[in-house]
Amino acid sequence: MPLKVAFLGAWHSHATMHVREAAERPEEVELMAMYDPEAEVIARNLERWAEYGLTIPVVPSQQDVLDSEAEVVIVEGHVYQNLNYAEAALQAGKHVILEKPAGVDLDQLHRIHALAQEKKLHLNMAYMWRYNPAIQEILRLHAMGDLGQVCQYRGHIPKPKAWHKELALEYTLYHGAAYFEMAGHLIDLMVAFLGEPTRVLPALGRHYGERQDVDNAMVIHECSDGLGMVDTTAMQIGMDRRVEVHGTGGTALHEPLGSNNLRMFLEKEIDGYPAGEWVEREFTPEQAKAGSLLREMAACIDGKTPDFSLAHDLAVQRTLLRGCGVDDGRALAKTPA
Numbered sequence: 001m002p003l004k005v006a007f008l009g010a011w012h013s014h015a016t017m018h019v020r021e022a023a024e025r026p027e028e029v030e031l032m033a034m035y036d037p038e039a040e041v042i043a044r045n046l047e048r049w050a051e052y053g054l055t056i057p058v059v060p061s062q063q064d065v066l067d068s069e070a071e072v073v074i075v076e077g078h079v080y081q082n083l084n085y086a087e088a089a090l091q092a093g094k095h096v097i098l099e100k101p102a103g104v105d106l107d108q109l110h111r112i113h114a115l116a117q118e119k120k121l122h123l124n125m126a127y128m129w130r131y132n133p134a135i136q137e138i139l140r141l142h143a144m145g146d147l148g149q150v151c152q153y154r155g156h157i158p159k160p161k162a163w164h165k166e167l168a169l170e171y172t173l174y175h176g177a178a179y180f181e182m183a184g185h186l187i188d189l190m191v192a193f194l195g196e197p198t199r200v201l202p203a204l205g206r207h208y209g210e211r212q213d214v215d216n217a218m219v220i221h222e223c224s225d226g227l228g229m230v231d232t233t234a235m236q237i238g239m240d241r242r243v244e245v246h247g248t249g250g251t252a253l254h255e256p257l258g259s260n261n262l263r264m265f266l267e268k269e270i271d272g273y274p275a276g277e278w279v280e281r282e283f284t285p286e287q288a289k290a291g292s293l294l295r296e297m298a299a300c301i302d303g304k305t306p307d308f309s310l311a312h313d314l315a316v317q318r319t320l321l322r323g324c325g326v327d328d329g330r331a332l333a334k335t336p337a
Contacts, residue, residue, distance in 0.1 A: 002026065003298045005097075006033040006070035008062060008085040009077020011041050012099050014126060016048065018074055021294055023052035029294055032070040033059045036077065066092040072297055074126075075099055079181070080173065080336050083108045086123065090115045095122040095301060097293055101184040102317040104174065106329030109317060113310045122300045124293065125313045127188040131291035133283035134262040135189065138245055138252045142193055146270045148249025150193045151226040155186030155243050157257065158236035161208075171234070175333045176204065176324025177214040178234035183323060185257075186243065188316050190221065190228040192308075193245055196315040197221035197228065200322035208235040219323040230323070260288050 005022075007015060022029040034056050036042055042058055049056065059065060065073060066088060073089035074097045075082045083103035086096045090112065102109050102125060116123040129135055141147050159178055171177040179202075205216035215235055221228035241257035250266035260283040269275040300306050321331060 002028050002030040003072060003294060003301075004030050004032050004070045005072045005074055005294070006031070006035075006065045006068050008035055008065050008073045008075050008089055009081055009099075010034050010036040010045050011038065011078050011081075012076040014099060014128065015045065015074070015076040017128060018097075018294060019049050019052055019054065019056070021292055023054055024289075028298070031056050033057050033065050033068045035059050035062055035065045062088060065089075066094070071095060071301065072097060072294075076126075078170065078336070080104050080332060083112060087112050087115065090119060090121055090123065093119065093121070095124075095297060097124050097126050097297055099126045100188075101180060101320055101331075102313060104331040106317065106321060109314065113314065116310070122297060122306065123310065123313075124297055124300065124306060125188070125308065125316075126293055127185055127308075127316075128293055129185055129258060130188065130308065131293065131296065132254075132258060133260060133287045133290065134254045134281075135243070136291060137262055137281075137283075138243075138254065139192060141250070141252065141270070142245070142247075146249060146266070146268075147245065147247030147252065148267070149225055150245060150247045152246040153190045153193050153226065153228040153244065154246075155183075155190065155228075155230045157182050157186050157230070157232050157241045158239070159232065159234045160239055161235045161237060168234075172213045173334050173336055174324070174331050175214075175326050176202075176217070176320075176331070179204065179214055179217040179219070179232050180320065180324045180331060182232045183217070183219070183230050184316060184320050186230045187319050187323070188308075189243060190230060191312060191315050191319060194221070194223040194226050194228050197223045197319055197322075200319060202323045202325055204325060214324075217323075221319065221323075260284070 073094040075085045174180040199222035201220040204214045218231040242255035245252045253263040262281045
């Protein structure tokens with residue numbers, strides 16, 4: 001039986017990846033309903049998704065999603081809406097895939113984690129690059145100890161100036177602006193390799209246009225066994241997102257982020273990878289599609305232990321907020337219109 005899913009909030013562009021997967025794997029995923037309070041969001045999505053040939057029932061209220069046969073609610077609204085959506089879905093007995101970052105109120109996130117545990121429901125974060133094959137291979141080598149002690153992590157995740165102009169208004173709502181919206185992807189991986197930092201040192205710049213919001217950021221993270229740096233800019237020309245993991249036994253580079261490319265230099269021969277030279281590996285399209293957020297959720301419902309715990313996800317959100325200069329757990333800088 002396919003996994004029955006529904007959208008509660010559909011503003012975020014990442015909703016498209018779930019629709020694409022449902023179209024490619026109809027035997028695994030069935031879209032039951034979509035709700036968003038903004039009519040223009042619904043119209044935009046239906047036009048954008050027409051190429052997938054799916055019929056996605058649009059429902060008039062949040063309650064219709066909660067009353068549907070969906071087992072899993074995918075929360076893809078504005079960041080300031082998403083914890084309310086997630087809480088309502090959990091109260092209704094639904095598993096939840098929550099779009100990043102994990103809301104705007106750390107206290108509410110704590111309550112929602114407790115609610116998921118109380119109801120024995122899964123609440124998985126939508127950090128989709130966790131299931132990129134290159135990232136998965138780096139995580140595997142790290143888990144086996146083959147990279148040695150990870151001593152340095154670097155992540156670069158720009159939002160090019162010409163991209164998603166409609167997001168500019170969204171960014172202004174949050175402390176950290178572009179960094180708040182983008183950096184969680186790379187902090188998620190950094191915490192997996194280095195743990196939660198003991199100290200966070202943000203440099204948050206306002207360097208473009210009217211210079212009112214953070215558009216250029218570099219954040220250093222001091223961890224118990226190494227350093228992590230995550231940076232973003234909202235005014236870059238072109239796209240060169242990347243991840244670097246440097247350990248005492250090897251270095252792994254993934255660029256561009258989200259591609260099938262992996263470049264490594266290992267101290268010792270491991271699993272067919274030679275020692276003492278740069279090795280490049282390109283994963284196949286089939287390998288790239290093997291893992292996904294929806295497949296992870298289906299496996300968790302069937303009894304699998306989640307790859308990333310609630311404690312991990314909480315550490316990621318705490319770290320992100322600290323990098324945005326937030327010390328009270330509240331990310332909203334302005335009241336949404």
